[in-house]
Amino acid sequence: MNISILKMFFKALGINPNSFTSTDLLVRFLRFLPLLIEHFHLIELGQPNTGKSFISKMFPEKIEMVTALTLAKIFGNMNGKEGYISDKNYSILFDEITNLTQSDISSDLRSALKSYLNGDSFSRSEKDISYSTSCYFAGNTIDKTQTNLDTSPTFYKAGIFTNLPEFFTENAMIERLVWSPGWLLTKTDDSNLSSESTENYFKMVDKFFHENRCSENKDIKIPFTHNSRDCRKARKIITGFIVTLYNGQFSSDNIAELMEFSEFIIKLGYGKYSRFWDTHNGKKFLLNFLPLYLPKDSSINRVFFCEDRVLVVTKETPNKIYKIALNKYGIIENENEINSYTSNSNISKLIAPIEKYNNTSLILIQDFYEFLDLRLEFKDTKLTPIEAEINELKQKIDTLTNNQNNLIEWNSVLISKYNALVDFTLSIKTGLILPLPEKIFVNNNNNQDSNFTNFINSINSPNLNFKNHQLGHKNGEYRIMNFSHLIK
Known part of the structure; x- marks a missing residue:
């Protein structure tokens, strides 16, 4: 496993990776996958100041923040004008979704998003919408909910985020999105910042996106679910880590280790929390991160x-x-x-x-x-x-x-x-x-x-x-x- 590549991503953001737990690093790394994997659609809810929207500020040419929630702005208008979802954007960010109400998202937009997030193409004017742009939905948790989750993960369950618009809690959206546990993350402060210059790391990460963006590896078998959408999500998670941590070269053992983390993430969408290192392969996966915390x-x-x-x-x-x-x-x-x-x-x-x-x-x-x-x-x-x-x-x-x-x-x-x-x-x-x-x-x-x-x-x-x-x-x-x- 090439931990140095993973560290590079965080150093590009001016963060010292050694100052975060391994779970914190893995969950934060999920934010990069919409830029690395085609059609990787992520939703993350957590407390403020954990860096949910920071990537869009660092890589504005690859991830664009959505400021207008209309069908025309997101998918392009009927006259062929390009929308946020396009060839130029690797990903788009829907920020502060917990400030939205159901009425802020029109029924036509909800229908179009469901089709697009499922990987289906649909027509706008005379043009089929079949781009590979990823979507990243981010929002804040309610203080009381976050306080409970800070005490123990056993408070986590389906429907715990009551400030989400109903649209995101529909089964169709739960199955289409990768639910990242932003609520597990600690706030970023001065103790997490790196003293190294970010310029070279930023160029390296930007180049890495350009050279390694890809679709899911469809040869990966997912044994823990028969749900086709969940299988696709798990393959995308595993593919993203393979590309980053193993330079695309991997063994069956590597897949087995990554499988535990992907299963942990997939089950979160259904309100189920577990420690992925409670399994043998999960423990083996985390062994790779231990040198970050030990003397050189x-x-x-x-x-x-x-x-x-x-x-x-x-x-x-x-x-x-x-x-x-x-x-x-x-x-x-x-x-x-x-x-x-x-x-x-x-x-x-x-x-x-x-x-x-x-x-x-x-x-x-x-x-x-x-x-x-x-x-x-x-x-x-x-x-x-x-x-x-x-x-x-x-x-x-x-x-x-x-x-x-x-x-x-x-x-x-x-x-x-x-x-x-x-x-x-x-x-x-x-x-x-x-x-x-x-x-x-x-x-x-x-x-x-x-x-x-x-x-x-x-x-x-x-x-x-x-x-x-x-x-x-x-x-x-x-x-x-x-x-x-x-x-x-």
Whole structure:
């Protein structure tokens, strides 16, 4: 995957891509697809200041903002005068659609848009309208709705955007448009801006549009739906990412990874939200973005997916774990954890030491304690059989080494106790009886078990009820590793 091409798009807008979560980057990148893929029709609703209309200002020669909602202005008049949808425009932007009412969109225009968005041609005067211009519809969410969505994505459902004109909520329009979750995005501020000059990046992106604009790859099979319109939308999403991230060269694994993200987007149109990285292929897809958030030239050693964050251990710092937010809910989790650790003395002593990385809530860095429940760890199946066997042997060697160290320690204790017992036995004969040696425990884990019991009692006293995948251990010591969702 060529992440540098993806970064180029954001740098052309004057944005530092490393300052956004991977979900934020992917959703924001969807805005470029109407310029890259023919007939890619997108609708996005989100809060102001997230950059919905900024692309049209940066590329006015390729994406034109619609200022007049009439059939003649959009599709051309009966005398053959060209409209917004034409050969010259890669895309057009319908901005502030949430300020419209149903009556602002005439029935003739609604009918024409439905035909056009479906990919059908129709006649205006003596000319058939069969252009490849894409349409991008953008609007703002209501504050109350956005506040609920900022709290949890579980608030998302069909019909949640009550300020949309009825036209956009019709089944025909839901099926024709790609519904981008602009409500997932964080507002852009000074911390997101890049210090690099945008001029060269802008020229590179402009050239990229010119050389790579294309139609959907019809050879891509969509297994998660039989709806023909949804299949076309999914193919267009995947095609856009293939062209950008894989230079048009791709494997079946690449398609499988992109399929999870496209399914996530398609289902949003029907009011269904899910984490696309809850699947194996979704996790594999996100692995490609992790270098954006780690120190330069880091080698990823272990990866743990935990709800809205991914936890990474590198080979360079095996005693630390990077807690990287995957979306804005992951950022909230990070903020909750750092605030609790720095301000709540009762719980901070039970937490593995934690701090912000690069002074941002996007990433935390925490002392790494081995998780009690290893099901949290993600094993990448990209490894060849030989590589997988080598890794397995390394893990067995590590286990044997630990067992050997424990055996040496136990043997040392055993010899010491045996010598003490011999001395005690001899002292009986001399009449100078020595103190009775301490009992030798058969179970050498007694001390560790005692530590674990004491730790569990400590963390459960406030009725927090932690589970194994939230706890870690190291050298007989236990610490809380994940806890933000329990903090109110």
